[in-house]
Amino acid sequence: MESWLKYTDEDKRRLIFGSESASDPAKAYDKKRTVHAGIRGKGVEAEKTMSVWQGEMNAKPSFEDACVYINIPFCQTKCTYCGFFKNLSDAALIDDYTESLTGEIRSAKGSPLYSHGRVRAVYIGGGTPGTLSARQIESVLRAVNESLPLSNDCEITFETRTYQFGDDKIKACADNGVNRFSLGVQSFDTKARRAIGRVDSGEKVMEMVQKLICLKEASVSLDFIFGLPHQSVETFLSDIQTADCLGVDGMALYQLNVFEGGKMDEGIKSGRTEAVPETARQYEYHSAAHEMLTDMGYSQLSMSHWVNGTLDRSIYNRFTKSGCILHAFGAGAGGRTENYGYFIHPAVTPYNMMRAKGIKPVIGLSEKSPMSCLYEFINGQMDTGILRFDTAERLFGIDLKTVFRPLTDSWEKRGLASVGEKTMKLLPAGQFWYVNMTQALLDILEMINSRGAYEPPVDKIAAQG
Numbered sequence: 001m002e003s004w005l006k007y008t009d010e011d012k013r014r015l016i017f018g019s020e021s022a023s024d025p026a027k028a029y030d031k032k033r034t035v036h037a038g039i040r041g042k043g044v045e046a047e048k049t050m051s052v053w054q055g056e057m058n059a060k061p062s063f064e065d066a067c068v069y070i071n072i073p074f075c076q077t078k079c080t081y082c083g084f085f086k087n088l089s090d091a092a093l094i095d096d097y098t099e100s101l102t103g104e105i106r107s108a109k110g111s112p113l114y115s116h117g118r119v120r121a122v123y124i125g126g127g128t129p130g131t132l133s134a135r136q137i138e139s140v141l142r143a144v145n146e147s148l149p150l151s152n153d154c155e156i157t158f159e160t161r162t163y164q165f166g167d168d169k170i171k172a173c174a175d176n177g178v179n180r181f182s183l184g185v186q187s188f189d190t191k192a193r194r195a196i197g198r199v200d201s202g203e204k205v206m207e208m209v210q211k212l213i214c215l216k217e218a219s220v221s222l223d224f225i226f227g228l229p230h231q232s233v234e235t236f237l238s239d240i241q242t243a244d245c246l247g248v249d250g251m252a253l254y255q256l257n258v259f260e261g262g263k264m265d266e267g268i269k270s271g272r273t274e275a276v277p278e279t280a281r282q283y284e285y286h287s288a289a290h291e292m293l294t295d296m297g298y299s300q301l302s303m304s305h306w307v308n309g310t311l312d313r314s315i316y317n318r319f320t321k322s323g324c325i326l327h328a329f330g331a332g333a334g335g336r337t338e339n340y341g342y343f344i345h346p347a348v349t350p351y352n353m354m355r356a357k358g359i360k361p362v363i364g365l366s367e368k369s370p371m372s373c374l375y376e377f378i379n380g381q382m383d384t385g386i387l388r389f390d391t392a393e394r395l396f397g398i399d400l401k402t403v404f405r406p407l408t409d410s411w412e413k414r415g416l417a418s419v420g421e422k423t424m425k426l427l428p429a430g431q432f433w434y435v436n437m438t439q440a441l442l443d444i445l446e447m448i449n450s451r452g453a454y455e456p457p458v459d460k461i462a463a464q465g
């Protein structure tokens with residue numbers, strides 16, 4: 001069962017095992033390797049896309065739970081670190097887009113795919129959903145509530161920045177079923193915020209967070225990034241402390257990705273932006289925050305998400321990490337049926353034109369691997385920090401403990417994981433590297449599956465070294 005080792009040359013071994021001689025967990029791998037762990041599906045030829053998609057839309061589905069992602073591809077300004085920016089906000093374009101989007105959501109009613117099962121979580125993300133006006137927010141949410149089979153306890157998350165997110169927009173969310181706000185704060189430190197292109201001061205952001213908490217209509221979760229310009233470990237911990245004092249329900253802590261050739265990378269290389277900590281130093285931020293939140297009594301919902309109490313359930317993130325059916329709406333959104341991943345046209349004008357003809361603007365499909373259920377299981381489990389070998393054996397008839405042993409032995413020796421009879425647990429150091437570690441497990445299975453033809457992916461996301 002250790003046959004996969006024969007498919008690894010020196011370079012592949014380095015990607016999968018990392019630095020085997022490093023005793024310092026901060027250097028267990030060279031860099032973060034991919035944004036998310038996963039195995040890409042096989043692309044469907046462009047000329048077959050529409051007919052395959054029609055088949056998927058009309059096939060009799062067998063799933064029970066689904067999530068919904070709605071994309072709002074506009075932002076008021078572009079943040080320097082961002083790999084997801086699409087369009088600067090433009091009132092006329094947003095107006096046309098909202099009309100197309102609500103039409104797309106409403107057309108889901110009655111379709112075999114979209115009306116099946118129960119939608120357990122809706123996530124309105126982007127971009128910046130807060131670029132919509134109050135009236136537009138209301139019309140999107142009404143379309144969601146009136147057209148999709150939402151479960152009684154459906155989590156409806158509205159993601160936004162605080163900039164230009166006024167009382168009328170908050171009211172439109174609260175009056176139309178939003179029960180979770182996810183705010184991309186990144187840092188309360190005004191200097192760090194300005195260095196990444198954020199407009200509001202830290203104080204203004206705190207006021208907004210307080211306002212949303214006092215509303216008592218929705219849970220409030222904040223996203224923070226560690227490793228930003230002008231951010232020390234102390235200022236990062238002080239952000240966490242501030243969020244706790246404000247009384248947030250949850251916090252997600254993300255490692256800064258510096259995309260090679262991106263605005264931040266160029267800024268650092270030209271000296272316009274202060275240099276940011278290298279990957280090994282990001283580890284210090286991560287472990288200090290882990291220790292602090294544990295001491296404060298927070299519980300860990302996933303490798304990045306910490307909660308205080310039970311109001312922030314983060315259902316969308318947990319379900320989608322485990323590979324549940326994902327219905328996608330809006331330009332640039334990506335979804336999943338039982339057999340395919342799909343992508344909606346990312347450019348707003350062609351998207352609007354296709355919607356005007358009543359077409360679902362799917363422009364790309366990728367066929368899921370026959371192993372996708374196992375991959376999704378591993379991905380979901382690793383995100384909780386515990387991989388259950390006994391459950392994998394029961395569900396998939398595969399002895400993962402034996403298959404992965406050469407790698408998991410190495411992780412144990414380096415303090416990244418502890419392996420028991422039925423489970424492997426990620427230790428705090430392993431939690432920092434969990435994307436690389438999850439990707440390594442998937443790489444191994446895909447190498448076996450393809451008899452060595454598979455090449456492990458490398459995204460250029462850690463240009464800071």
Ligand code: SF4
Nearest residue numbers: 075078079082085127
């Ligand atoms: S608001 Fe979000 S999506 Fe928009 S540029 Fe900033 S990070 Fe990117």
